Amino acid sequence: MIRFALSLILLLAALPARAEVEVKEFTTPGGLNAWLVEDHSIPFVALELRFRGGGSLDPDGKRGVTNLMAALLEEGAADLDAQEFARASESLAANFRYSVNDDRVSVSAQFLTENRDQAVDLLRKSLLQPRFDPDAIARVRGQVTSMISASQTNPRDLVGKAFDSLVFGDHPYGSSLDGTIESVAALTREDIVAAHTAALARDRLYISAVGDITETDLAKLLDHLLGALPETGATLPVTVDPNLPGGVQVIDFATPQSIVTFAQKGIDRDHPDFFAAYILNYILGGGGFESRLMTEVREKRGLTYGVYSYLADKDAAQLWMGSVASANDRVAEAITVIRAEWGRMRNEGVTLEELENAKTYLTGAYPLQFEGNGPIADIAVGMQMEGLPTDYISTRNDKVNAVTLEDVKRVARELMSPEALTFVVVGQPDGLESSIN
Incomplete structure (x- = not known):
């Protein structure tokens, strides 16, 4: 019933939006900057978090580690293993998505107002206390390596990899953030933990929220959710002059x-x-x-x-x-x-x-x-x-x-x-x- 309620609310939330979008910018008591579009017409909140750096933060010899780390954030956290985490989010009708591109780690969360506190607590566990259990690492590693194998015979993937290598060379943009079969196979749990600390830090964090929440409540929520993150992460990549010889x-x-x-x-x-x-x-x-x-x-x-x-x-x-x-x-x-x-x-x-x-x-x-x-x-x-x-x-x-x-x-x-x-x-x-x- 709860899942149906969220589906209905998401459908309503996808109807044509208001003509004017008023964005409020504020700083929480804990020092986090955030943007809010307040809308109390539907009991639902969408929260977006971005951490600058993304796959480009991979250390030398550890290509693919940030991607693997982000894929594991929903595979168990704190006292919940992967299955228990999935059941908990399902019972709360909370949607969490984690993704990586060259320049950022993205976290998207959607939850009902009535379950807001419990949903945020669950999301907090995934961001601050991911388990990175051996069985989850093995399973997700297998999924990633399967995708890498498939890309080796896909001409669109091949042209993207060849283009990036030519244009960006040794810069992180020059290779796939998925890594190679060899690099992903060599990643350890310690590498994944280090990537988590490097990528999810307050000094590269951007926050927006839209929906049924006030500035005061959002500030409290964000400080609880994100206040314990590391203050600084890994050094961001330098700019690159693309090699475009014609x-x-x-x-x-x-x-x-x-x-x-x-x-x-x-x-x-x-x-x-x-x-x-x-x-x-x-x-x-x-x-x-x-x-x-x-x-x-x-x-x-x-x-x-x-x-x-x-x-x-x-x-x-x-x-x-x-x-x-x-x-x-x-x-x-x-x-x-x-x-x-x-x-x-x-x-x-x-x-x-x-x-x-x-x-x-x-x-x-x-x-x-x-x-x-x-x-x-x-x-x-x-x-x-x-x-x-x-x-x-x-x-x-x-x-x-x-x-x-x-x-x-x-x-x-x-x-x-x-x-x-x-x-x-x-x-x-x-x-x-x-x-x-």
Whole structure:
């Protein structure tokens, strides 16, 4: 019955959100900074925690340890083994999710108001007192190594790994945060405990909450939940200058369709020209079937089912990336067209009609992201990590609309670099050879 109640509340919480989202920023008595969107219409709270660093904190020779550690946080804690922890969360209708990417460890929690205290106590155990039992380590290690094995025959995984290795080299971004079969097999319980201390610390913590809770109650909750975390964690990775020499690297792999990842240097989220670049990318390859790349590569020439581009703003590097898949006998032409369109946009810019259509879509779609407590909490914690102000939600569309045609054309000339576009291809492409060692 409790689980059904949470499911119903989650459904209600996913209905179109309020037109205005008021974000409060405050500091708890224990010194934790948090953002809160208060909404008492549904007896439900979504809590998002982010710890900066993520898989990039893995020590030398211990690749995959942060990922393994995070996967074990729900596999037993304090006096509860893995099965007992799962039953406890089920009985409380509490949803906990733990994940890792290159730059952060993410913890998401959703719970009913009536079970808030018990749910928070259970979450606290997983964050502060994970058991890391030998049987749980063995089971999760097996799951991770199975995924790594499967990725070795997946062309999309292979192109991602080859691209990262080429572009980022010895930086943590240059290898998979899952680790290798060998590195994961060598990890000890002591390594996992050390990774827990390194990653989950107060000096890299960001917090947002949305739902049926007051500032006073949230402050008390957070100090109880997180106050005993270590004050500092491991040193965060340094920035990296991506290796993007231009040209093509081909990875031979028997498959009828080549998979391609491509990139040039990007732009930092803090840069004053970010919104102009954002709109520029939407017109180029971020706008689905309306984008220029889809028009030129798919619609006019039938070289692919899909091609896209996006701005990738990582903590330690910024890229302007894209992807395409094409038959081996046509992928060389697809790459030629992509590079040519990149150059045409740099030299000619965009039209006023393209700019206005992009603005209309981007400003109209933005409010639809705020569709419930969970998505709002996720967006709010992401805003914090980007250093954005609490009123960004209400001012973002103004920033999009303020971009002029001259801004977009200037940024295209300054930022776009078709000669630096670097393509990594996994497949057996006809007439395409590596020009990058």
